[in-house]
Amino acid sequence: MAKIVPNISVDCVIFGFDFNQLNVLLVERKLEDEQSGAVLIDDWTLTGYHIFEDEDFDTAAARILKGLSGLDNIYLEQFYAFGAIRRVNAPKDSLWLQHQLEGFSERIVTVGYFSLIDNTTVTLLHNNRNVRWFPITELPELGFDHKDILEKALEKLRSKLRSEPIGFELLPEKFTLSQLQRLYEVVLGTKFDRRNFRKKVLQMKYVIPLDEKQKGVKHKPAQLFIFSKEVYERTKTERFDFSI
C-alpha cells in the first residue's frame, strides 16, 4: 500500500442533475466527544483525500469519485488549486484532522476537480458515512474552505457550460430538449425562450434525434436525443467573442 502525501489532497465537487435542480454531493462530518457524547462537529464537506505517493492528480480524483459513486469513466476536470495558508486551520478543522489517524499536517493544499453525473440513476456507496445530494440553492454549513471551493467550481462549470457542450454529461444518454433547456436554465440561472432554444440546439449537428419518444409522462411525450462527442469533435470551430 502506497504512502499518502501528507500535505497534498484532491477534493471533488460532484455535480448532479435530477431534471429539476443542480445538486452537489456532500459527506457529513460528525464528531462527538467520547466521554460526554457532546457534538463537537456536525457539518458537511466535499469528498476529498490525500494523494498517494505513486499517484497523479487525475488518478486520485477518479479514485475518490469511484469510492463514493462506484462509477468509472465520469467527466472529471481539474479547475483550481487551493493553497491559502490556513485553509484547514479553523479550530473545528484542526480538531477533525487530528482525529483522522493518518497523515495529519498543518498545511494542506488541495487540487479541486469537478465532476458531472446524471444523478437520476446513480447509487451512492455510503461506506458508513452519511452522504447526500444537496441542491446548490440549499447548502448546509460546509467545513474547511469547501464553500470557496464549491463556488469556484460552480463558476467554472457555468463558464464552461457557456462555451462547450458539457451539459450532456449531466443528463442520461437519451434526453429531451426540455430537459436540456431546464439544465441550462438552472445552472446558468437564466430563462430561454423554448422555441429559440430548440432552434439553436437543433442546428447543432452533434445533438442527434432518435426515432424514440419519452415514456411514462402524463402529457405529449417528447422526442429523445443523444449527444455525439464524436460529431462534436469533428465539426467544432473556434469562436471569437470578447463580449461586451
Place this chain on the structure above:
Amino acid sequence: MAKIVPNISVDCVIFGFDFNQLNVLLVERKLEDEQSGAVLIDDWTLTGYHIFEDEDFDTAAARILKGLSGLDNIYLEQFYAFGAIRRVNAPKDSLWLQHQLEGFSERIVTVGYFSLIDNTTVTLLHNNRNVRWFPITELPELGFDHKDILEKALEKLRSKLRSEPIGFELLPEKFTLSQLQRLYEVVLGTKFDRRNFRKKVLQMKYVIPLDEKQKGVKHKPAQLFIFSKEVYERTKTERFDFSI
C-alpha cells in the same frame, strides 16, 4: 526567513508582446562538471520556485514574477496544477535538483500561473542568470515538464482571450487598434479583416479613444486608445454560446 515547502512549487509562464510576436520569458539552466568542465545540462526553463510555509500560491507567484521583472501589480492567473508522478525525475532534472542545495524532493507538484506583460518597456533583472524572451514560435529545449506547462498556459491564454478583454494587459497603456489586432492575430493564429475588427472594437464602450496620435512612425500616425477595466466591469454581460 520562512522555510520552503519541499514538494510544492509555483511556476510562472510570463508572456510578453512586442507589437510583433508573442514571447515567453525563460531562464537558462546550465550545469558543467566541476572537474572536466563538460556541459552536463544546457537548456531553458520557466521561472519557478518552491512556496514558503507562510505563503499562499498567489503570493508566491507574485514574488517570483517580481524577482525576475521587478514589476508589481501585474496580471497573474493560476491556470493549472501539475502533479504527474515523474514530472521532475528525468535524469537531467534529478541531477539539476540535486545541485540546488535547498529542499530537494523526489516528487514536486507545481501550480502554474501565467502572467501578461508589455515587453516593450520591461527591464529584466538577471541576478546572475541568463534570462531571455523567446517568441513562442521559436522555443529552445525546455527542462522538466515545462513544455507541457507552457502549452497548457497558451491554451488557457487563447481561450480566455476569446471571451474576456485580457489582451490589453499585453499592451502599453496607450495603444492603436492595429497593435491590438496584431496581438489577437498572433495569439490566436488567425487573420481578421481590418475594417471589421475595428468596427467590433469600436463598439466596445470600454475601449476609449484618446485625443492623441501615435508618434515616431514613418506613415500616417494612428489614433491611440486606452482600455478601461472600470467601464468593462460596469457594462459586461454574460454571453450564451455553446458554439458549434
Place this chain on the structure above:
DNA sequence: TTATAATGCGTAGAAACTACACATTGCAAA
C-alpha cells in the same frame, strides 16, 4: 369525450457578421 399540460413548428423584424474598395495622412526620398 373533454380538459390538461406539455410538445412541435414558423415567421417577421432586429442585430451582428462578412466581404470588399477607395480616399486620407504624415514622413521620407527625390
Place this chain on the structure above:
DNA sequence: TTTGCAATGTGTAGTTTCTACGCATTATAA
C-alpha cells in the same frame, strides 16, 4: 517642393444569426 510610400480611416450591401411571438398537436387522466 514634390512625389511615393505605407499605413490609417471610413461605408455599404448581402448574409446569417438572434429575438419575440402565436397556434396547432398529442398523449394522458378525469
